[in-house]
Amino acid sequence: MIFLDIISNLLFVLALGYYFMTNMQWYSYKIERVLFHHTKTWWHLVYFLVPLLAYFLLNKYFDLSIIATLAYIGALYFWRKEQDKPLVFTGRVKRFFAALLFFTLFAVMLKFAGVHYESFAVLIPLFLAYMVSTMMEKMLFLGFQKKAEKKLASMPNMVVVGVTASYGKTSIKNYIAHILKAKYNVYATPRSVNTFGGVLKDVNDDLPSDTEVYVVEMGARGAGDIEEITQFVNPHLAVVGKIGPAHIEYFKSLENIRNTKMEILSSERLKQAWVHDSAMVQPLKHIHSFGKEIHDIKATLDGLDFKMDKEEYHANILGSFNAMNLAAAIKVAKALDVDEESIKKQLNSLEPTPHRLQRMDAGGKVIIDDSFNGNIDGMMEGFALASTYEGRKVLITPGLVEVDDVFNIEVAQKANEVFDVVVVTGDLNYEIFKEHVDANKLVKLESKDKMQEMLIEHTKVGDLILFANDAPSFI
DSSP states (O other): OHHHHHHHHHHHHHHHHHHHHHHHHHTTTOHHHHHHSOTTTHHHIIIIIHHHHHHHHIIIIISOHHHHHHHHHHHHHHHHHTOSSOOOOOHHHHHHHHHHHHHHHHHHHHHHTTOOOTTTTTHHHHHHHHHHHHHHHHHHHHHHHHHHHHHHHTOTTOEEEEEEOSSOHHHHHHHHHHHHTTTSOEEEOOTTOOSHHHHHHHHHHTOOTTOSEEEEEOOOSSTTHHHHHHHHHOOSEEEEOOOOOTTHHHHOSHHHHHHHHGGGGGOTTOOEEEEEGGGOOOOOSSEEEESTTEEEEEEETTEEEEEETTEEEEESOOOTTHHHHHHHHHHHHHHTTOOHHHHHHHHHTOOOOTTSSEEEEETTEEEEEETTOOSHHHHHHHHHHHHTOSSOEEEEEOOOSSSOHHHHHHHHHHHHHHOSEEEEESSTTHHHHHHHSOTTTEEEESOGGGHHHHHHHHOOTTOEEEEEOOOOTTO
16 A cells, blocks of 8 residues: 555656646746736646645545545646647756656655655655756856857857837847848847847857847846846847837836836947837937837738838838838848848848738638737737728637736727627637627637637638737636
């Protein structure tokens, strides 16, 4: 029986560790975000506290902890099947489980020594594994940071361009890189890599040694995040795009968001910066406000045209808000002496940022993939573009994440006005949409693995289908 207890103990602790680390990875390994900002906190009750209580009770009174263990593993299996972002066994995760296994086996040894350790054998190994792995990561991180600093120091002639914004920073980064390629060897942080750790890894692993211009995207979930990246890369040029209520759950106010974004101006090497009018910055000799000079914007499903500084520009991308993103990129290019003709030529070959108002035509349907656009302005722009389409229009969205309900009410009301079918993915904002969207239009998609069935049932040839935002299943 003691052997069965040991196996039960080991499996249960590892299962708890799996649930814990999955959530930690989702929330960037920030324990406070897992505990206080999780959008499904009831999971912690169902998949952590209740199984823990069941394990203790069955072990103490019936010596049947194996039943709780097997039931918990089964529950986790079905929980895992519903997730579209499973745990990735990175080096960090492997180190955590190695520590967890070590401390759990140590607790098992105490069992043989006659120590009664029911709570110790479950919670303490988990706690110790977390603490030890956290300290290991901090030491490894310092090593990675020193290595990255040394690499940057070996490239003194490289120009660094920093980009931040509440909305559109990935697009601005991509547009700057594309235009500058007309004259320079340019490298930009990939995809949506925009954290300090992500930038460190990018410098160490992927930044080419012959890079002439490095374009760095900077994201933030709290005060100091932008400053940390800024002090590391020290950009020569900086862009602050539009400021808005993205991640306001973390920042609490627009003023806090603005102040955090403005940390990019603390670079010791800053020569010029362009800050969108929404930040209401006081222009200085080297800090320029931009946005109001952009005019005559024409955005259709076929492309974007706008005027700025007596010049006309065209790009085959969607969304009037992209005029602002392109304007920032053009200003950076001109500061680096790229001529007007080259700029316009690069704009003509510009492709949309993946999953941001990206048009595709398939099966007789017009599909607009805006699944990486999770802000109110971007979503409304997508709706405006869809409204120009003469055929039937279908919206697929979870709504907005990490914003006040008032924004989702606005989204739901506009969706009801523009679309013939509104498909809401997940539970997060469904009740809001249910209240503000006509019942005959509203469809709820319980699980993303049923997406194909839903598309077959609710769409047809000639439809425009807009995928607006895409929240992972844990949200």
